[in-house]
Amino acid sequence: DSGVTQTPKHLITATGQRVTLRCSPRSGDLSVYWYQQSLDQGLQFLIQYYNGEERAKGNILERFSAQQFPDLHSELNLSSLELGDSALYFCASSVTGNSPLHFGNGTRLTVT
Amino acid sequence: ELKVEQNPLFLSMQEGKNYTIYCNYSTTSDRLYWYRQDPGKSLESLFVLLSNGAVKQEGRLMASLDTKARLSTLHITAAVHDLSATYFCAGPLEGSGSRLTFGEGTQLTVNP
Numbered sequence: 001d002s003g004v005t006q007t008p009k010h011l012i013t014a015t016g017q018r019v020t021l022r023c024s025p026r027s028g029d030l031s032v033y034w035y036q037q038s039l040d041q042g043l044q045f046l047i048q049y050y051n052g053e054e055r056a057k058g059n060i061l062e063r064f065s066a067q068q069f070p071d072l073h074s075e076l077n078l079s080s081l082e083l084g085d086s087a088l089y090f091c092a093s094s095v096t097g098n099s100p101l102h103f104g105n106g107t108r109l110t111v112t
Numbered sequence: 113e114l115k116v117e118q119n120p121l122f123l124s125m126q127e128g129k130n131y132t133i134y135c136n137y138s139t140t141s142d143r144l145y146w147y148r149q150d151p152g153k154s155l156e157s158l159f160v161l162l163s164n165g166a167v168k169q170e171g172r173l174m175a176s177l178d179t180k181a182r183l184s185t186l187h188i189t190a191a192v193h194d195l196s197a198t199y200f201c202a203g204p205l206e207g208s209g210s211r212l213t214f215g216e217g218t219q220l221t222v223n224p
Contacts, residue, residue: 002154002156016163031210033210033211042214042216042217043200043214043217045205045211045212045213048210048211056211057210058205069164088152090154090155093153094210096210099160099210100147100160101143101145101155101157101210101212102157103154103155103156105153105154106153106154108152
C-alpha cells in the first residue's frame with residue numbers, strides 16, 4: 001500500500017459529460033502529480049501541484065483542470081468527455097528531491 | 113526534455129533464465145527510476161539510481177546506471193513466474209526535478 005488514495009476506482013460515463021477524480025496524497029507529501037495511462041500514449045504526465053499551487057503542466061488538455069486543497073488532497077476535473085479520454089488516471093505524491101513518486105491505485109475511466 | 117526508450121517492449125522467458133531490460137535516455141539526467149506494474153494495478157517503485165555506476169539489487173532484480181552512456185539496465189536472474197509484470201524506467205522530465213517521464217514499458221512474461 002503506497003499510502004496514496006484515489007477514488008473512485010472505476011467510472012463509466014457518456015461522451016460530453018464531466019467527472020471529478022479525487023486523490024489524497026501520502027501523509028506528509030506536499031506534491032501531487034496526475035498521470036494518464038492509455039494503450040496508445042503510455043504514461044503521460046498531466047499536472048503537478050505543490051502545497052496548493054500549480055507547479056507544472058504537462059500534456060493536459062484544456063478540457064481538464066485540477067486543484068489542490070488546503071488539506072493537500074487534489075481533484076482532477078475532466079469535462080466535455082470524449083471516447084479518447086478513456087484511460088487509467090493515476091495520482092502520485094512525493095516529498096521533494098530525489099524521492100520516487102508513490103502512485104495510487106488509479107481511477108479507470110470509461111467514456112461510452 | 114528527457115526522452116526514455118526501453119527495449120525490448122515484450123519479453124517472454126522461461127523460469128530459471130536470465131535476461132536484461134535496457135533503458136536509454138536522451139539527455140543528461142541526475143537519476144533514474146525503475147517501476148513495476150501488474151496488469152490494471154498501480155506502479156510500484158523498485159529502484160532509485162542516483163549516480164554513475166550505481167547498482168542496486170533486490171531479490172532476483174538488479175538495476176544499474178551508466179550516466180556516460182545514458183543507459184540503465186534491469187537484470188533478471190533465474191526468473192520466476194511472480195516476476196511477470198510490466199517494468200518501466202523513468203527519469204526527470206527536465207533532467208532534474210521531481211516530474212518524471214516514463215519509457216513505454218517492458219511487458220515481461222515468465223513461463224513455467
